[in-house]
Amino acid sequence: MMDRSITLILLTLGGIGATYVWRAVGVIFATKITTDSPVFLWVTVVSYAMLGGLIARMIVMPIGPLVEVSLTVRLLSFATGLACFFLTGKRIFPGVIIGVGLFIALQYFYPQI
Protein backbone atom coordinates (compact mmCIF):
# COMPACT_ATOMS: atom_id res chain seq x y z
CA MET A 1 0.00 0.00 0.00
CA MET A 2 2.79 2.36 1.02
CA ASP A 3 4.76 1.49 -2.10
CA ARG A 4 1.77 2.20 -4.28
CA SER A 5 1.27 5.65 -2.72
CA ILE A 6 4.90 6.53 -3.33
CA THR A 7 4.67 5.36 -6.95
CA LEU A 8 1.55 7.46 -7.51
CA ILE A 9 3.12 10.54 -5.90
CA LEU A 10 6.23 10.19 -8.07
CA LEU A 11 4.06 9.64 -11.12
CA THR A 12 2.01 12.75 -10.40
CA LEU A 13 5.01 14.95 -9.67
CA GLY A 14 6.84 13.52 -12.67
CA GLY A 15 3.93 14.28 -14.99
CA ILE A 16 3.56 17.80 -13.63
CA GLY A 17 7.31 18.48 -13.83
CA ALA A 18 7.58 17.06 -17.35
CA THR A 19 4.90 19.46 -18.56
CA TYR A 20 6.12 22.45 -16.60
CA VAL A 21 9.63 22.19 -18.07
CA TRP A 22 8.21 23.16 -21.49
CA ARG A 23 6.38 26.12 -20.01
CA ALA A 24 9.44 27.34 -18.08
CA VAL A 25 11.75 27.03 -21.08
CA GLY A 26 9.09 28.87 -23.07
CA VAL A 27 9.13 31.76 -20.59
CA ILE A 28 12.93 31.99 -20.84
CA PHE A 29 12.89 31.99 -24.67
CA ALA A 30 10.02 34.45 -24.73
CA THR A 31 12.06 37.16 -22.99
CA LYS A 32 14.40 37.20 -25.97
CA ILE A 33 11.75 37.54 -28.64
CA THR A 34 9.78 40.54 -29.81
CA THR A 35 6.40 40.28 -31.45
CA ASP A 36 7.60 41.82 -34.71
CA SER A 37 10.40 39.32 -35.36
CA PRO A 38 10.09 36.50 -37.91
CA VAL A 39 10.99 34.01 -35.15
CA PHE A 40 7.81 35.03 -33.34
CA LEU A 41 5.69 34.29 -36.41
CA TRP A 42 7.52 31.00 -36.89
CA VAL A 43 6.88 29.92 -33.29
CA THR A 44 3.22 30.84 -33.66
CA VAL A 45 2.78 28.71 -36.78
CA VAL A 46 4.71 25.88 -35.12
CA SER A 47 2.10 26.01 -32.33
CA TYR A 48 -0.72 25.88 -34.85
CA ALA A 49 0.90 22.99 -36.72
CA MET A 50 1.33 21.01 -33.48
CA LEU A 51 -2.27 21.69 -32.48
CA GLY A 52 -3.49 20.64 -35.93
CA GLY A 53 -1.48 17.44 -35.66
CA LEU A 54 -2.63 16.82 -32.09
CA ILE A 55 -6.32 17.18 -32.96
CA ALA A 56 -5.98 14.89 -35.98
CA ARG A 57 -4.21 12.31 -33.83
CA MET A 58 -6.78 12.56 -31.02
CA ILE A 59 -9.54 11.81 -33.52
CA VAL A 60 -7.92 9.28 -35.84
CA MET A 61 -5.42 7.53 -33.54
CA PRO A 62 -6.48 8.40 -30.00
CA ILE A 63 -4.62 7.49 -26.83
CA GLY A 64 -6.96 6.52 -24.01
CA PRO A 65 -10.61 5.50 -23.79
CA LEU A 66 -11.67 6.85 -27.20
CA VAL A 67 -10.03 3.78 -28.82
CA GLU A 68 -13.15 1.86 -27.74
CA VAL A 69 -15.25 3.82 -30.22
CA SER A 70 -14.86 2.98 -33.90
CA LEU A 71 -13.00 5.26 -36.28
CA THR A 72 -16.18 5.66 -38.35
CA VAL A 73 -18.09 7.11 -35.39
CA ARG A 74 -15.21 9.37 -34.42
CA LEU A 75 -14.74 10.72 -37.95
CA LEU A 76 -18.44 11.08 -38.69
CA SER A 77 -19.14 12.97 -35.46
CA PHE A 78 -16.08 15.16 -35.89
CA ALA A 79 -16.94 16.05 -39.49
CA THR A 80 -20.57 16.74 -38.57
CA GLY A 81 -19.56 18.99 -35.68
CA LEU A 82 -17.14 20.92 -37.85
CA ALA A 83 -19.72 21.24 -40.64
CA CYS A 84 -22.32 22.60 -38.18
CA PHE A 85 -19.77 25.12 -36.95
CA PHE A 86 -19.26 26.51 -40.45
CA LEU A 87 -22.92 26.26 -41.51
CA THR A 88 -24.07 28.26 -38.49
CA GLY A 89 -21.69 31.10 -39.29
CA LYS A 90 -18.76 29.84 -37.18
CA ARG A 91 -20.68 29.43 -33.95
CA ILE A 92 -18.96 27.13 -31.50
CA PHE A 93 -21.99 26.01 -29.51
CA PRO A 94 -23.99 24.22 -32.26
CA GLY A 95 -20.81 22.67 -33.66
CA VAL A 96 -19.73 21.11 -30.37
CA ILE A 97 -23.18 20.11 -29.13
CA ILE A 98 -24.26 18.44 -32.38
CA GLY A 99 -20.90 16.71 -32.84
CA VAL A 100 -20.81 15.34 -29.28
CA GLY A 101 -24.54 14.54 -29.38
CA LEU A 102 -24.08 12.49 -32.54
CA PHE A 103 -21.06 10.75 -31.01
CA ILE A 104 -23.09 9.67 -27.97
CA ALA A 105 -26.23 8.80 -29.99
CA LEU A 106 -24.29 6.59 -32.42
CA GLN A 107 -22.86 4.59 -29.53
CA TYR A 108 -26.33 4.06 -28.09
CA PHE A 109 -28.26 3.30 -31.23
CA TYR A 110 -25.65 1.89 -33.59
CA PRO A 111 -23.10 0.16 -31.36
CA GLN A 112 -22.16 -2.10 -34.27
CA ILE A 113 -20.55 0.64 -36.40
Next chain:
Amino acid sequence: MTRQRARVGMIVDPSEVSRLACRDAISFPAFTLLFSMIGFGSLVHQSDLPLLMAVALTAGIWGLPGQLTLVEMHVAGASLFFVVLGVALANARFLPMVVSFMPLMPSRSSNVASRFVLAQMLSINSWAAGLRRFPDITPELRRRYYVLFGVICMGSGVLGTVIGFVTVKLVPHEIALGLIFMNPLFFAVLLAGVTSRSAVTALLVGAPLGLFFHAIAPDLDLLLTGAVGGTLAFLIDRRGRSKAL
Protein backbone atom coordinates in the same frame (compact mmCIF):
# COMPACT_ATOMS: atom_id res chain seq x y z
CA MET B 1 10.99 43.92 -24.68
CA THR B 2 9.42 46.43 -27.01
CA ARG B 3 6.74 48.37 -25.27
CA GLN B 4 3.66 48.43 -27.45
CA ARG B 5 1.67 51.60 -27.31
CA ALA B 6 -2.06 51.68 -26.87
CA ARG B 7 -3.68 52.32 -30.22
CA VAL B 8 -6.83 54.25 -30.75
CA GLY B 9 -9.84 51.99 -30.19
CA MET B 10 -8.09 49.67 -27.76
CA ILE B 11 -9.90 48.92 -24.51
CA VAL B 12 -8.27 50.91 -21.72
CA ASP B 13 -10.86 50.53 -18.96
CA PRO B 14 -9.83 47.82 -16.45
CA SER B 15 -13.37 46.89 -15.46
CA GLU B 16 -14.35 46.51 -19.09
CA VAL B 17 -11.42 44.13 -19.57
CA SER B 18 -12.53 42.13 -16.50
CA ARG B 19 -16.05 41.86 -17.84
CA LEU B 20 -14.77 40.78 -21.24
CA ALA B 21 -12.53 38.10 -19.69
CA CYS B 22 -15.37 36.70 -17.58
CA ARG B 23 -17.79 36.74 -20.48
CA ASP B 24 -15.33 35.07 -22.86
CA ALA B 25 -14.40 32.41 -20.31
CA ILE B 26 -17.93 31.59 -19.21
CA SER B 27 -19.45 31.73 -22.70
CA PHE B 28 -17.91 28.41 -23.64
CA PRO B 29 -14.36 27.47 -22.55
CA ALA B 30 -15.34 27.06 -18.88
CA PHE B 31 -18.19 24.71 -19.78
CA THR B 32 -16.10 22.65 -22.18
CA LEU B 33 -13.42 22.30 -19.53
CA LEU B 34 -15.99 21.39 -16.92
CA PHE B 35 -17.39 18.65 -19.14
CA SER B 36 -14.15 17.31 -20.59
CA MET B 37 -12.64 17.13 -17.11
CA ILE B 38 -15.73 15.25 -15.93
CA GLY B 39 -14.70 12.72 -18.56
CA PHE B 40 -11.16 12.75 -17.20
CA GLY B 41 -12.26 12.46 -13.55
CA SER B 42 -14.37 9.42 -14.30
CA LEU B 43 -11.49 7.84 -16.25
CA VAL B 44 -9.20 8.29 -13.23
CA HIS B 45 -11.77 6.67 -10.97
CA GLN B 46 -12.21 3.74 -13.36
CA SER B 47 -8.43 3.33 -13.49
CA ASP B 48 -8.48 2.87 -9.72
CA LEU B 49 -6.45 5.97 -8.96
CA PRO B 50 -7.22 8.41 -6.11
CA LEU B 51 -9.20 11.66 -6.32
CA LEU B 52 -6.33 13.76 -5.01
CA MET B 53 -4.20 12.53 -7.89
CA ALA B 54 -6.92 13.40 -10.40
CA VAL B 55 -7.10 16.96 -9.08
CA ALA B 56 -3.31 17.31 -8.92
CA LEU B 57 -3.01 16.13 -12.52
CA THR B 58 -5.65 18.54 -13.80
CA ALA B 59 -4.24 21.59 -12.02
CA GLY B 60 -0.60 20.57 -12.31
CA ILE B 61 -0.39 19.31 -15.89
CA TRP B 62 -3.26 21.43 -17.20
CA GLY B 63 -3.31 19.81 -20.62
CA LEU B 64 -5.72 16.96 -21.26
CA PRO B 65 -3.64 15.07 -23.86
CA GLY B 66 -0.77 14.75 -21.36
CA GLN B 67 -3.15 13.81 -18.55
CA LEU B 68 -4.72 11.06 -20.68
CA THR B 69 -1.27 9.82 -21.67
CA LEU B 70 -0.23 9.57 -18.02
CA VAL B 71 -3.26 7.58 -16.92
CA GLU B 72 -3.27 5.39 -20.00
CA MET B 73 0.45 4.52 -19.88
CA HIS B 74 0.36 3.88 -16.15
CA VAL B 75 -2.62 1.56 -16.46
CA ALA B 76 -0.87 -0.23 -19.33
CA GLY B 77 2.00 -0.93 -16.93
CA ALA B 78 4.71 1.35 -18.34
CA SER B 79 7.53 2.24 -15.94
CA LEU B 80 7.68 5.63 -14.26
CA PHE B 81 10.43 6.86 -16.56
CA PHE B 82 8.52 6.09 -19.74
CA VAL B 83 5.28 7.49 -18.41
CA VAL B 84 6.96 10.79 -17.55
CA LEU B 85 8.69 10.84 -20.93
CA GLY B 86 5.37 10.12 -22.63
CA VAL B 87 3.69 13.01 -20.83
CA ALA B 88 6.55 15.35 -21.73
CA LEU B 89 6.29 14.43 -25.41
CA ALA B 90 2.49 14.68 -25.43
CA ASN B 91 2.67 18.19 -23.98
CA ALA B 92 5.58 19.59 -25.98
CA ARG B 93 3.19 22.08 -27.60
CA PHE B 94 3.46 24.26 -24.50
CA LEU B 95 6.95 25.37 -25.50
CA PRO B 96 5.98 27.15 -28.74
CA MET B 97 2.65 28.19 -27.23
CA VAL B 98 4.32 29.97 -24.30
CA VAL B 99 6.98 31.52 -26.54
CA SER B 100 4.34 32.85 -28.93
CA PHE B 101 2.10 34.11 -26.15
CA MET B 102 4.21 35.77 -23.45
CA PRO B 103 5.57 38.58 -25.66
CA LEU B 104 1.97 39.66 -26.35
CA MET B 105 1.58 40.30 -22.63
CA PRO B 106 4.41 42.74 -21.86
CA SER B 107 5.39 43.26 -18.24
CA ARG B 108 7.78 45.48 -16.29
CA SER B 109 11.22 43.89 -16.31
CA SER B 110 11.06 43.58 -12.50
CA ASN B 111 8.04 41.39 -12.97
CA VAL B 112 9.49 38.68 -15.18
CA ALA B 113 9.44 36.10 -12.37
CA SER B 114 5.65 36.19 -12.26
CA ARG B 115 5.59 34.87 -15.82
CA PHE B 116 6.72 31.52 -14.50
CA VAL B 117 3.45 31.40 -12.57
CA LEU B 118 1.38 32.80 -15.45
CA ALA B 119 2.77 30.16 -17.82
CA GLN B 120 1.12 27.41 -15.75
CA MET B 121 -2.34 28.74 -16.65
CA LEU B 122 -1.78 28.65 -20.39
CA SER B 123 -3.94 26.17 -22.27
CA ILE B 124 -5.34 25.99 -25.78
CA ASN B 125 -8.33 27.97 -24.53
CA SER B 126 -6.44 30.89 -23.05
CA TRP B 127 -3.93 30.85 -25.88
CA ALA B 128 -6.63 31.09 -28.53
CA ALA B 129 -8.63 33.66 -26.53
CA GLY B 130 -5.55 35.83 -26.00
CA LEU B 131 -4.53 35.71 -29.64
CA ARG B 132 -8.04 36.79 -30.61
CA ARG B 133 -8.66 39.44 -27.95
CA PHE B 134 -5.28 40.99 -27.22
CA PRO B 135 -5.20 43.23 -30.32
CA ASP B 136 -8.22 45.06 -28.88
CA ILE B 137 -6.86 45.40 -25.34
CA THR B 138 -4.23 47.87 -24.25
CA PRO B 139 -0.98 45.93 -23.47
CA GLU B 140 -1.02 46.96 -19.80
CA LEU B 141 -4.39 45.25 -19.23
CA ARG B 142 -3.78 42.02 -21.13
CA ARG B 143 -2.40 40.34 -18.05
CA ARG B 144 -5.63 41.10 -16.20
CA TYR B 145 -7.65 39.51 -18.99
CA TYR B 146 -5.41 36.45 -19.08
CA VAL B 147 -5.39 35.87 -15.30
CA LEU B 148 -9.16 36.20 -14.92
CA PHE B 149 -9.81 34.00 -17.94
CA GLY B 150 -7.27 31.42 -16.72
CA VAL B 151 -8.56 31.32 -13.14
CA ILE B 152 -12.14 30.74 -14.30
CA CYS B 153 -11.03 28.00 -16.70
CA MET B 154 -8.83 26.27 -14.15
CA GLY B 155 -11.52 26.49 -11.48
CA SER B 156 -14.06 24.82 -13.72
CA GLY B 157 -11.52 22.23 -14.88
CA VAL B 158 -10.78 21.22 -11.28
CA LEU B 159 -14.47 21.26 -10.42
CA GLY B 160 -15.22 19.03 -13.41
CA THR B 161 -12.49 16.58 -12.38
CA VAL B 162 -14.03 16.24 -8.90
CA ILE B 163 -17.57 15.92 -10.28
CA GLY B 164 -16.48 13.27 -12.79
CA PHE B 165 -14.62 11.30 -10.15
CA VAL B 166 -17.41 11.40 -7.58
CA THR B 167 -20.29 10.77 -9.97
CA VAL B 168 -18.58 8.06 -12.04
CA LYS B 169 -21.40 5.59 -11.34
CA LEU B 170 -24.04 8.11 -12.41
CA VAL B 171 -22.47 9.02 -15.73
CA PRO B 172 -23.18 6.37 -18.37
CA HIS B 173 -20.06 5.15 -20.13
CA GLU B 174 -21.20 6.41 -23.55
CA ILE B 175 -21.61 9.91 -22.17
CA ALA B 176 -18.25 9.86 -20.38
CA LEU B 177 -16.66 8.92 -23.72
CA GLY B 178 -18.63 11.71 -25.39
CA LEU B 179 -17.24 14.19 -22.88
CA ILE B 180 -13.68 13.14 -23.69
CA PHE B 181 -14.49 13.39 -27.40
CA MET B 182 -15.73 16.93 -26.79
CA ASN B 183 -12.17 18.03 -26.16
CA PRO B 184 -10.62 17.52 -29.63
CA LEU B 185 -13.84 18.67 -31.32
CA PHE B 186 -13.88 21.85 -29.28
CA PHE B 187 -10.19 22.51 -30.02
CA ALA B 188 -10.94 22.01 -33.70
CA VAL B 189 -13.84 24.48 -33.90
CA LEU B 190 -11.97 26.94 -31.67
CA LEU B 191 -9.03 26.90 -34.06
CA ALA B 192 -11.18 26.65 -37.21
CA GLY B 193 -12.39 30.12 -36.31
CA VAL B 194 -8.97 31.69 -36.91
CA THR B 195 -8.73 33.88 -39.93
CA SER B 196 -4.99 34.49 -40.18
CA ARG B 197 -3.76 32.82 -43.34
CA SER B 198 -0.53 31.55 -41.78
CA ALA B 199 -2.50 29.90 -38.95
CA VAL B 200 -4.93 28.19 -41.32
CA THR B 201 -2.03 26.94 -43.46
CA ALA B 202 -0.25 25.58 -40.37
CA LEU B 203 -3.36 23.78 -39.12
CA LEU B 204 -4.00 22.19 -42.52
CA VAL B 205 -0.36 21.17 -42.96
CA GLY B 206 -0.08 19.97 -39.36
CA ALA B 207 -3.11 17.67 -39.34
CA PRO B 208 -1.94 15.11 -41.95
CA LEU B 209 1.67 15.39 -40.76
CA GLY B 210 0.53 14.62 -37.21
CA LEU B 211 -0.97 11.34 -38.41
CA PHE B 212 2.02 10.56 -40.60
CA PHE B 213 4.58 11.12 -37.86
CA HIS B 214 2.42 9.31 -35.33
CA ALA B 215 2.49 6.27 -37.61
CA ILE B 216 6.25 6.30 -38.19
CA ALA B 217 7.56 7.76 -34.88
CA PRO B 218 4.76 7.74 -32.29
CA ASP B 219 6.91 9.15 -29.49
CA LEU B 220 8.24 12.12 -31.36
CA ASP B 221 5.14 12.74 -33.48
CA LEU B 222 4.18 16.14 -32.12
CA LEU B 223 7.71 17.52 -32.00
CA LEU B 224 8.29 16.48 -35.61
CA THR B 225 4.88 17.81 -36.67
CA GLY B 226 5.66 21.16 -35.08
CA ALA B 227 9.16 21.46 -36.48
CA VAL B 228 8.43 20.19 -40.01
CA GLY B 229 4.82 21.34 -40.37
CA GLY B 230 5.41 24.71 -38.74
CA THR B 231 8.45 25.46 -40.86
CA LEU B 232 6.64 24.33 -44.01
CA ALA B 233 3.65 26.54 -43.22
CA PHE B 234 5.98 29.42 -42.40
CA LEU B 235 7.70 29.11 -45.78
CA ILE B 236 4.41 28.74 -47.68
CA ASP B 237 3.12 31.84 -45.93
CA ARG B 238 6.27 33.83 -46.78
CA ARG B 239 6.05 32.83 -50.44
CA GLY B 240 2.41 33.86 -50.51
CA ARG B 241 3.28 37.19 -48.98
CA SER B 242 6.14 38.01 -51.33
CA LYS B 243 3.93 37.11 -54.31
CA ALA B 244 1.19 39.35 -53.00
CA LEU B 245 3.55 42.31 -52.76
